Amino acid sequence: MSRHEIDSNPLCPACGRLLNAASAVDGSASMPGGDDVTICAYCARFLQYIDRDGVLTLRQISDEEFAELPEKARAGLTKARLIVYAVTAAMQTHPN
Numbered sequence: 001m002s003r004h005e006i007d008s009n010p011l012c013p014a015c016g017r018l019l020n021a022a023s024a025v026d027g028s029a030s031m032p033g034g035d036d037v038t039i040c041a042y043c044a045r046f047l048q049y050i051d052r053d054g055v056l057t058l059r060q061i062s063d064e065e066f067a068e069l070p071e072k073a074r075a076g077l078t079k080a081r082l083i084v085y086a087v088t089a090a091m092q093t094h095p096n
């Protein structure tokens with residue numbers, strides 16, 4: 001399993017939903033830390049963790065920042081975004 005509870009309970013800065021669990025985009029079991037990139041499972045915005053004295057918060061990353069990420073990170077995030085879009089579309093098509 002690659003899903004983990006995060007103590008800090010960071011909120012998505014774009015949609016305000018609580019993101020208290022994360023799945024590493026590379027499928028590894030690593031916990032997110034400062035500077036790691038992720039995606040909001042609700043609004044599909046690309047985000048970056050910021051470690052403030054051990055408390056993780058999230059900020060949105062710009063298109064320019066995304067373009068500067070390593071290719072592997074960009075590929076993982078792009079794949080994750082397609083999954084979020086697919087899940088969101090499925091939920092809208094089939095409520096509950």
Ligand SMILES: [Zn+2]
Pocket residue numbers: 012013014015016017040041042043044045
């Ligand atoms: Zn969001």
